[in-house]
Amino acid sequence: MTRVHIQDLGIRFGKHEVIQGLDLDVHSGEFLVLLGPSGCGKSTLLHTIAGLNPVSAGSIHIGGQDMTHAEPSRRGVGMVFQSYALYPTMTVKENLAFPLKMAKTPKAELEKRVAAAAGMLQLTALLDRRPGQLSGGQRQRVAIGRAVVREAKVLLLDEPLSNLDAKLRTDLRRELKTLHGRLGNTMIYVTHDQVEAMTLATRIVVMHQGVIQQVGTPAEVYDRPKNLRVAGFVGSPAINRIDGRVGEAGQFVSPALALPLPAALASRQPGEALTLAVRPEHLRLGADQPFAAEIQLVEPLGNQHVVWLGSAGATLSAVLPGQPAVAEGAALRFGFDAAKALWFDAAGERIEASAQFSL
Ligand SMILES: Nc1ncnc2c1ncn2[C@@H]1O[C@H](COP(=O)(O)OP(=O)(O)O)[C@@H](O)[C@H]1O
Numbered sequence: 001m002t003r004v005h006i007q008d009l010g011i012r013f014g015k016h017e018v019i020q021g022l023d024l025d026v027h028s029g030e031f032l033v034l035l036g037p038s039g040c041g042k043s044t045l046l047h048t049i050a051g052l053n054p055v056s057a058g059s060i061h062i063g064g065q066d067m068t069h070a071e072p073s074r075r076g077v078g079m080v081f082q083s084y085a086l087y088p089t090m091t092v093k094e095n096l097a098f099p100l101k102m103a104k105t106p107k108a109e110l111e112k113r114v115a116a117a118a119g120m121l122q123l124t125a126l127l128d129r130r131p132g133q134l135s136g137g138q139r140q141r142v143a144i145g146r147a148v149v150r151e152a153k154v155l156l157l158d159e160p161l162s163n164l165d166a167k168l169r170t171d172l173r174r175e176l177k178t179l180h181g182r183l184g185n186t187m188i189y190v191t192h193d194q195v196e197a198m199t200l201a202t203r204i205v206v207m208h209q210g211v212i213q214q215v216g217t218p219a220e221v222y223d224r225p226k227n228l229r230v231a232g233f234v235g236s237p238a239i240n241r242i243d244g245r246v247g248e249a250g251q252f253v254s255p256a257l258a259l260p261l262p263a264a265l266a267s268r269q270p271g272e273a274l275t276l277a278v279r280p281e282h283l284r285l286g287a288d289q290p291f292a293a294e295i296q297l298v299e300p301l302g303n304q305h306v307v308w309l310g311s312a313g314a315t316l317s318a319v320l321p322g323q324p325a326v327a328e329g330a331a332l333r334f335g336f337d338a339a340k341a342l343w344f345d346a347a348g349e350r351i352e353a354s355a356q357f358s359l
């Protein structure tokens with residue numbers, strides 16, 4: 001079983017410090033997903049764990065051993081890149097066998113491992129083909145297989161599905177999760193796609209500009225985001241945010257709406273900035289709701305639809321089941337499930353205010 005323990009890690013390219021003082025404990029056998037916008041340092045961190053970038057400060061322990069400055073081949077990690085990087089002149093079988101050949105694995109063992117990986121990744125019928133005769137999804141399976149045959153204790157995957165079309169991505173995503181269930185190894189997976197993160201991860205690490213914002217289960221980062229960055233990055237359409245202030249008499253006041261503050265926020269000073277954030281699925285539409293808005297746009301999605309509302313300069317989205325029955329441009333009223341609303345202070349940090357209150 002293999003834990004990856006990163007302490008006080010610093011990574012710099014010349015003068016550019018991409019990661020500073022990063023601590024991360026990857027549990028043995030977990031599927032950890034590094035999630036964040038492009039350029040936030042996910043690949044840099046992953047490549048550093050693999051030994052492909054020099055470390056400027058701190059340490060990396062893999063399976064209890066200090067691997068901070070170890071050669072990549074000594075770390076017991078396998079890596080899958082976004083681009084498949086297969087050898088075009090080799091067959092699928094030769095591609096899969098290549099890392100084992102390099103490691104001088106005995107022939108019988110090599111055959112056994114290649115057959116097992118091919119079976120697991122549905123490549124058995126394709127072993128004699130060359131990469132040029134494969135679809136994108138099949139090529140990426142071979143690339144994953146090449147990491148799997150080495151029986152690495154830790155698999156590192158850098159956006160392995162992002163070059164595939166939507167349908168293949170969903171299929172291969174499911175296969176990856178099944179594969180992890182079978183292998184039981186530690187997986188560290190990089191993506192900027194929050195749906196991939198939510199569906200695959202045992203825990204998600206949300207990053208922003210080289211800094212970890214939150215580490216938690218998919219449910220934790222979705223329901224209890226630590227700050228507005230996390231709240232805004234996870235969930236689609238994005239969480240609705242309504243910026244306002246503490247008003248007189250325990251009210252939250254914004255141009256779009258005013259409502260009583262929950263008890264946990266009652267002692268806040270009048271004038272203090274607050275942000276109310278509500279997930280689109282917690283909005284309610286209907287004549288009996290407290291706030292006025294106009295419908296800007298309706299997006300049908302088949303099984304559900306998104307209604308975009310304009311209210312005093314704020315644009316809000318509501319996700320509702322079934323087909324839309326409302327018209328663009330119409331006036332309507334909205335409210336929300338107040339118990340599920342999230343509150344953030346002026347610095348964007350979430351305030352614990354789970355107490356129930358009614359509108
Ligand atoms: N080899 C490199 N030399 C200089 N800067 C780099 C290098 N690799 C990455 N960077 C910089 O580090 C930052 C993080 O990049 P990266 O880890 O690729 O982000 P992500 O994978 O999250 O999109 C970016 O600002 C990028 O320009």
Ligand SMILES: [Mg+2]
Pocket residue numbers: 039042043044
């Ligand atoms: Mg990257």
